[in-house]
Amino acid sequence: MKRRFILPSVILAIVGLPVLAGLAGTIGPAFGYLPALGGDDLTLDHIAALATQPHLTRSALISLATGLVTTGISLGLVMLFTAAYAGTPMFSRIQHLLSPLLSVPHAAAAFGLAFLVAPSGLATRLVSPALTGYASPPDWLVPHDPLGLTMMAGLVAKEMPFLFLVALAALPQVPLREARHLSASLGYGRIRGFLVSTWPLVYRQIRLPVFAVLAFASSVVDVAMILGPDLPAPLPVRIAEWMADSDLQMRFLASAGALLQFGLTLTAMALWLTVEKLGSLVLRRMSGSGARHADDQVIRAIACAAMMVSAAMILLGLAALFVWSVAGLWPFPALLPHSLTLKPWMRALPEAAGPIITTIALAGSSSALALLLAIGLLWREDFRPGGLLQPLLYLPLLVPQLCFVFGLQILGLMLGFGSSFALLLLVHLIFVLPYVVLSLSQPWQAFDRRYERVAAGLGKTPLTILLRIRLPMLTRACLTAFAVGFAVSAGLYLPTLLIGAGRIVTITTEAVALSSGGDRRIIGVYALLQTIVPFVGFLIASLVPHLLFRDRRAMRI
DSSP: OOOGGGHHHHHHHIHHHHHHHHHHHHHHHTTBBBGTTTSSSOOSHHHHHHHHHTTTHHHHHHHHHHHHHHHHHHHHHHHHHHHHHHHSHHHHHHHHGGGGGGOOHHHHHHHHHHHHHHHSSSSHHHHHTTTTTOOOOOOOOSSSOOHHHHHHHHHHHHHHHHHHHHHHGGGSSOOOHHHHHHHHHHHOHHHHHHHHOOOHHHHHHHHHHHHHHHHHHOSHHHHHHHSSSSSTHHHHHHHHHHOOOOSTHHHHHHHHHHHHHHHHHHHHHHHHHHHHHHHHHHHHHHHHHOOOOOOOOHHHHHHEEEEHHHHHHHHHHHHHHHHTBSSSSOOOOOSSOSSBBBHHHHHHHHHHHHHHHHHHHHHHHHHHHHHHHHHHHHTOOOOOOTHHHHHHHHHHSSOHHHHHHHHHHHHHHHHTOOOOOHHHHOOOOOOOHHHHHHHHHHHHSSOOTHHHHHHHTTTHHHHHHHHIIIIHTTTHHHHHHHHHHHHHHHHHHHHHHEEEEHTTTHHHHHHHGGGOEEEEEEEEHHHHHHHHHHHHHHHHHHHHHHHHHTOGGGOOO
């Protein structure tokens, strides 16, 4: 019995303790306690100094609104699309279209959207001058609009595939087919019948990922730097600037800002709980009203169009990045460059080789460790819906990165730990593990256990059954989970920046650092490299089962 608690204890040590220690390392300096910088007494001076910062309220409100709007729109569209098309061929087609978008890092998607909607971007060139009359770029404050609408659009386009993934993992756990037949027999339309009979069961299972999206969107740094407003910038960007200030005393102000961000995220979650109660009330009214709304074709078409537009935004953005990366002279409003050149690639690749190798090493190591831990959790049935380990695993996603990674950095400095690959690997593992477990749990639970019973009846041990039966049959699922973890690690910006202290550089930190520059060609090269690295992981996950089981058609699934 004691051995059963070993693995959960390891997960607690890897995930729970660093988050709690990081929060402690942030709260102490916020109240003046940081002996390494002369802060020996508790004080409210740094909280007061934070309150005097110009336009602080506006920065905080932008971040709060970004979290709530992004989560609400993303979840609403995924909900409507799932209600309209779950179990249909269209659902499968959109699934295959959206799934590869998980490999696109947030920063690369943000760069692509910026190149798409900028005044001289691809979208304007497509309709100019024929439809707009523009012979020069219009004077639009896009993408850095004051309300952060472009930033919200970019986050919605990226978070919808993630929520769609977790909804896919939840659907096998609910009686979808039976509920469909029952609601149809009562005269309900597809959407209303799904919302009344099935959606509450689905949402109960994806609730933690929804809160993770809310926490991430309200505290994101890299996307806010690329697409968000400048004056004032969203609160997370300002905190990151205070952290990077050459004046070490600004660490106190940054800690106070991180504490404010933590409170802001908690406020967003409290408001979301209110939204949940209102949504529950609306569903009860819908169920009790007796209205069937069998004709919902318009709503279904809107939901499908929204999902396709979301995917198209990212794909067109990547196309814009590619064209800029090989563009020679490209005056506005020409749709295509006058000439093509590989000089940007030739100039960037030698400098990018080191960060790419570091990215692959970090992502590969953290994903491999996370996959081993995920297999151990699922094999021993320690990870169950509603169990204690589920919220523990999501803890790094529910607490804003700014609020505990900065504290980890301060604690590391106080304890004499410098930046190292091993320390950064541990921090990456904290973020990668939840996604790997989430990706692997659905196919693991859907596995036909009759194969294991047959093997057990032949006298095979549980470990032999795992290694010889289950894992070979779940090769594609394991490789896909590894690829998801690889993509998450490759796209981590803030943890790499803070824990790496600028000494350990990845392709993501280099790409975001270029966002303040004006060379679109080099930005295009780095953003594409940032996308290619995780995409190769998904390509391998897709091809390896075909090669390993080329003579066993049923295994190549």
